[in-house]
Amino acid sequence: MIYIRKIGSVNAQEGEELDVKAAWKAVSPKMIRRTDRFIQLSLLGAYEAIGDSALDKNTALYMASGQGNLAVFKRLRDQRYINKQPPKPVDFINSLSNTAGFYVAQFFDLYGKNLNVSRQGLVVENTLLLAQVDLELGKEEQILLGGVDELQEPVSFTKRTLGVSDETLLGEGSNWMLLSAQEQGSLASVDVIKKQMNITGVKEYLQGVNSASKLAFGQRCSKEVIDEILDGDAIERSLYHVPCGFYETAALYTLNRFIKEGEGELLFIDNFGDSFRLIKVNLL
Template identity: 30%
Template sequence: MNTTINSQKKNVSAMPVIAASYIGPALTPNRDMSWEEEKLPLNTDDLVAEIMGQPMRRAGRFIKMVCCGALSCLKKAPPGYLKTKKVGIFLSTGLGNVDEILPFITQVFKHEGGFPSPNQFANSVSNAAAFFLARICEIKGIVLTISEEELSFESALWLAQSYLENGEIDLALVGGCDVFTPTVEEYRERMDLKPDNSRMLAMGEGSSWLLLGGGSKEKIGDILAVEFGNELMPAAEFSASENILSASEKLIAKAVLSGKKRFLLPGFRMNKIDSHFWKLKGWEVDDYLPYCGIHSTAAAFGIARALQENPSALFVHYNCHASGKQIFVAAATK
């Protein structure tokens, strides 16, 4: 079955990327560091101190990760870049703030009745983390949380693209954050990870962000396209290299950018990667998952990392939902 691309993406211009930042399980912003699945999750206190300079009160681990990831991205923007601009926040997450929701639910449904923490109650609201971030950044515009399981970040990019094109905002702060759930087994079950539909790598977590919009002078690259496949693929074809290559070539053919290296960023549903095949076709494979582990918004980590680490390059990120829905993100760096 051939992969075909639909027109869920409007005919729009590229989105300039002003800044990008990624944080993985080692909690070291914009650095690839070793980590061990059995030691997760790590304490976020040092990360909060490094990024924010002071503790975050009344905030759970998910909210701290969201805020640290976004602020790390904003620190890379030119000084005063957000002033006088209409900014929208688009937070994506596959599983949400489970560190607050699970203890809250446990307390509520105790056999003899419980007394849940007021902070856990407030922080269990789906848009709580985005609210915290908006308050810290003094952003009063659009503040949204998008959850589409493992296609959450790509969906947030697509939505931000629409807002930017319609002139409703000047800049979009788009990020993906998911945190390590209580056990590896629960994590895999929640994400429907099986040998036939995903790579069996370590589970991870991350908070990775892009600042989009603005002018071309300050940009580090562009998001060229965000497009969804129009067919549900069987698990056996999640990793069909020929089909993925054909779709990727069509996607980047719209960009007149010659002389740039080409990279494929494979998502975790691509359980077989034939690096030799891609090399013969003139592509390199940038496998980012060993640095961040599998989590619902790992695509945010991979794309933000590629924008920083691969200058003068074209790349396509490919992922697939467990149901078979495919999505491609094409980008280029200066």
């Protein structure tokens, strides 16, 4: 089990205008020139969590993304195939997804481990599990963990690359939490269940979860999956749902919202195909 000290979120859904550049320019005008929207979105979310507080320089930074900075890749593609030009150096550098982490580290003056990781599905759960292990083993004392995904146009194309239906409303967000192995001064505890499960395992696990605990489901959990999990459960569960457009790291938005406005305990259940991961959050 580890602890959450600070949280911060920037979140928008399809159809909403999110002027990231203007918002970040208001915070740090000097960091606009070489950064693109994905990097600025990363910075803005991290700033929502940390603000102007000073972090220990050895704080590690784990940044997760389902899709990475794909907008810059599309710009590079257009430069190459349409304009027949070599890549602009700034775009080439920004196309390395860890460039966003570099600028977050630079802004907060961090010199610790700086990771950029991705995964098809369950990216938040796997990254959070890695952070939990590193904190529990004492390999890190504090980790700034974020999930960033940017809404890509055209949305019809993006929906297919994400494998979601045409009716699904997309979103984008930059959600961050400051994690520690120490409870003192924390907002909540978080525990990623280390055992991977199938749906039968989730149902069995749920039998040991008390009735006061609220349940939340990830965006890839279909109605059929949720019904099957709840079917036969002896307890009438209280469900926690946060309206949010679809993006791969939206799980962090749900967790942050619960920490901000919820009470008690939350069990977050998410899946990718037949594989399930569970996260327990307890407000302190």
